Amino acid sequence: MTVSPRLAVGLTLGIGVAVLAFLPYWSDVFGGRFPTSFELRIVLRVMIMAIVVIGLNVLVGGAGLVSLGHAALYGFGAHVAALLALRAGFGFAPSLVAAVLGTALVGAALAYPSVRVRGVYLAVITIAFGLVFVNVLREWVSFTGGASGLAGIPRGEVFGQRLSPGRRDGFSLYYVVLFFLALAFVLQYTLMYSRFGRAMRATAMSENAAQALGVSVIRMRTLAFVLSASFAGLAGALFTNLALFVNYETFQFTQSIQFLLMTILGGAGTLLGPLVGTIVVFFATVLLQAFEEWQTFAFGALLALVLFVMPKGIVGSFEAWLASRGAKQRMRETAEWPHWTPELNAVIQPLENPPAAALELRGLTLRFGGLVAVNKVDLAAKPGAVHALIGPNGAGKSSVINMISGFYTPSEGSIRLLGQDVTARDSAAMAAAGVARTFQNTELFGAMTVLENVMVGFHTRYEANLIQTLIRAPRARWEEARVRREAEALLDFVGLRDYADERAGALPFGHQRRLEIARALALQPRLLLLDEPAAGLTHGEIEDLVRLIRVLAEKGLTILLVEHHVDMIMAVSDHVTVLDYGVVIASGPPSEIQDDPRVIEAYFGHAAPGAAARKAAE
């Protein structure tokens, strides 16, 4: 059984807000002393931390990046709010907004230069930032107060109401924090389940495929980090208003580690994980104080134990268990393909005034050091033509594809697409110009569903911006529904509709190829590059693939095909270019190429029967 995320969010929000809103008045209804003002402050602290962790979850669970400097970002927001309130007389709202924007800017400055390189690079930068930040706070005494910190921060006001966690003020600060926590929780959902969330996860799973679909990896990761930093800045400003005192001690490296532990223990990438993780880690720390000097040991042991039993975190592992329970065993059905439906007319539209050549390569050359992989290749493909590129393994075919799709920069020569010079653009720019591709070794977003993979392909064609998407404006909802419909139509087209909700990485190899074609078509390309689409297909499936390629060509799509199956090349192509050792050795219609002795020697290694007979006759 599975619970839809929307329902989970709604239920959590409804029940959570109701319980938390009631909490300050608990003793009025049930009697007793709970919650004391001390206990209420603890709940407030946990809520504020949860906001940081929700932000961190966007980064870790979404973009697959790690930050070990979130305590410093949290501290940055807190200090911006404190300094503005103390020194510039800013009220609650303006100082909060300034804290969020300021922290977002710092996030952008940290992330933009460091997310090019994947892996631990960003993590190290964030550690460095955290160390520098704390050191500045401690030593710049005249500005930050050093160890004695900034004290005497005035209480803020909202709509004339003084903000304090006390009963006299109607627990006003408590409700403001609760409001922001609920807001952060909802934004986390609208972000993660939007095209931006999908694009972020896509960049975490395959940089190449994301770029090929026009999703800029650098921009998407920077966005994730900036949003994540904004949450930390918001939480920092709320902390300032609660504590009315800030100094460096709250924002040290160990706190950054704790935030990361909360994220991972709760379940990175899940919606409820940050809340569960924050509560569990915070109270475990408190309860384990009973172990006195063995407290850290007990905490570490507990952590290791939980993650050993629940490797996806508490919420992640629970969800996986829930999904596996009671699920009915079923067979999947591969439908007949290609299957054209009217919805596809919106996705695959013919070009209005096609130029004479869709793709033109002139003197295209690629050198790796001393090795010339591609040597002065000329090639021209008409709109709606199927152009095959063949040659032995290592002839330079994939290098040509990689240059046209912007993954390699040509050493010499030019690439023109629909009459426009596009030489040496990067892969995301080539995707924007209308080039879509599949990969020889398939590059799917393995942990995403089959349908989500196709939806990532639509990323560049959305019109709703980030704000509209986050607030789920009608336009954004409408667009999301339309994209889902069109993505389903594309899955129908390649016969994979029945697989829509499956993990893409679990598909049989040949089906992964089909899914890559559907995903590439989502870009609404003008030129489709297919790198060995028939590898791993049976004869019957290859015939289906040939029909699919012909349908696309009839719709005006230009196709450049790298393939080894000779029968297929002969059946599907209008024109064949043969490469050997990076050089074009023959070019012409398939009927001519088939009998060219140079081609036969290079490609088959022996004279084909037809050619031998003809030679004998001459």
Added chain:
Amino acid sequence: MSDPILSVSGLKVSYGPITAVAGVDIEVGRGEFVGVIGSNGAGKSSAMRAISGVLAPAGGAIRFDGADVTRRKSHEMVALGLAMVPEGRMIFGDQTVRENLLLGGFSRVMRSDPEVEDDIERALELFPRLRERLGQMAGSLSGGEQQMLAIARGLISRPKLLVVDELSLGLAPKILDLLFPILADLNAKGLSILLVEQMASYALAVTQRTYVMENGRVLFSGPSAELAEDDRVLDAYLGRKH
């Protein structure tokens, strides 16, 4: 068959709620060369993964070399004498060709078995192109050479049964004309081989017996030479014009 090297009965494989293999019987006799063909999604690769111990089967029994091995892990299967040449080759690209070969005999290298070197030598005789590239990173090999390396690596463990998943994937005809005869040769020298192959024409030409799988089941099976003339096979796997 009296004493098959591999005997699979009622094999079931599932991924969570998805059934990929729904009860399959496959047998490979000693010294036999057996093929499995079928469309994508038929369950061929899933069945091979269960047989080689990469996946735990959801049901059924696997007997190998006279012993029940149903839930054995892949490294145990290698030690028992089953070598797998996986789909997509899965060579270690950042290690040299020689290191890849040594990893094929990992358990024996650990025991300092002196004969590993002899076996590497024999594998190199089979694939002279690998000898020229012994010190090269495996990732820099061409697709055909990588497939040769994957087969050579499988042979170093001195298997009683070689399981090959998708020999032809992404390879030019010239390379295939080289590789398939090598498998036939190995079989002629007594090695039992189970070959999963999309390019049915090649598989039917080199194997003695073939199973045709669809939708997680074996549709039919028989001597490869007979199946190559069978209308059902012609239609779906060899093309109508043959």
